[in-house]
């Protein structure tokens with residue numbers, strides 16, 4: 449029997465389950481979560497683009513247990529408290545215009561040096577006489593450092609930011625959904641909101657040349673309330689850490705599993721971008737997003753009633769042979785992976801995609817010349833989240849510093 453549930457199923461056999469979902473039940477009902485599941489590329493990308501028929505307020509409803517709109521009625525911007533990802537147009541367009549000020553090409557240019565510097569610093573500290581954990585030593589630390597810098601925090605506070613990001617992940621899409629929120633997790637979330645609030649107040653008083661100042665500075669009518677700014681900063685921490693950690697980890701794991709591809713990219717670093725895009729498609733860091741139907745929707749002979757929660761399986765759409773051909777399950781950096789939906793599609797397309805790509809490219813550029821091979825093999829220790837796909841740990845052998853491959 450075919451059994452899949454977004455908040456129950458995780459692990460290695462996900463992709464064979466996706467094959468069956470696409471073929472046997474392209475509109476599947478997942479009882480436990482109480483959501484339909486769409487898995488074919490055409491259905492997923494059409495729903496991502498259709499903000500009239502599919503509301504994003506389910507991203508708060510399902511992930512946070514918060515109220516949503518009903519039918520065609522949308523959640524007002526004031527109720528969304530900065531959760532850009534959960535707001536529908538036209539309020540979404542207003543919010544996105546404001547926060548995009550923090551992600552301009554000029555801002556991005558400034559981040560590149562910081563990213564390279566951080567990657568070098570982390571790899572310089574890597575041991576060469578014992579296995580190096582790519583996750584703990586590099587990919588979990590880089591995005592947190594970057595986000596901490598974006599919100600103007602001291603790099604020494606990296607551990608606190610990591611703890612807050614882990615608590616948010618566990619509460620929204622990990623085991624805390626089943627076991628209930630632990631006291632430490634609730635306290636971590638409160639501490640995070642208090643810390644971000646103080647930073648925002650400081651920027652409102654005395655703006656600096658940073659992301660928080662860019663989003664709290666009023667430009668005509670375009671302004672975020674304090675609550676919205678705190679909510680948006682918290683969203684960045686959640687959206688920009690575990691995701692990027694997993695992209696870096698998944699890319700290294702894919703290369704280790706395909707030694708010929710590892711050798712090719714080590715010889716020709718010009719292939720790093722293709723490796724990264726193929727990893728996004730082949731082993732997507734974000735496996736799904738949620739939507740709510742604003743009216744009854746028919747797909748493949750099934751009617752999803754109004755106000756149904758719908759899971760859009762990005763990870764399955766990115767492996768659909770109808771879109772990618774019969775070898776969709778093959779990791780092949782030579783394929784044209786453009787059109788993958790790993791960063792979503794349409795108005796909610798990931799705001800941090802360029803930043804995530806810059807971090808991953810830098811991590812691979814510096815790591816790959818020193819990467820000798822995997823240090824251990826065995827069962828994968830998956831992260832505590834069904835929505836995110838990645839490993840807790842990935843042990844590798846590194847060549848000593850500066851000697852190259």
Ligand code: HEM
Pocket residue numbers: 496504507532533534544595683684687688689691692695732733734737738762789790791792793795796797798799800801803804
């Ligand atoms: C590999 C890393 C990443 C992946 C795979 C990823 C994936 C996604 C996806 C799938 C969405 C669309 C959600 C939806 O349609 O409901 C999204 C939205 C978003 N992402 Fe990312 N993300 C990554 C990194 C980042 C980073 C580094 C940041 C910021 C620092 C970020 C910030 C956001 C924001 C703010 C949104 C909401 C955009 C909107 O609703 O308009 N993401 N991301």
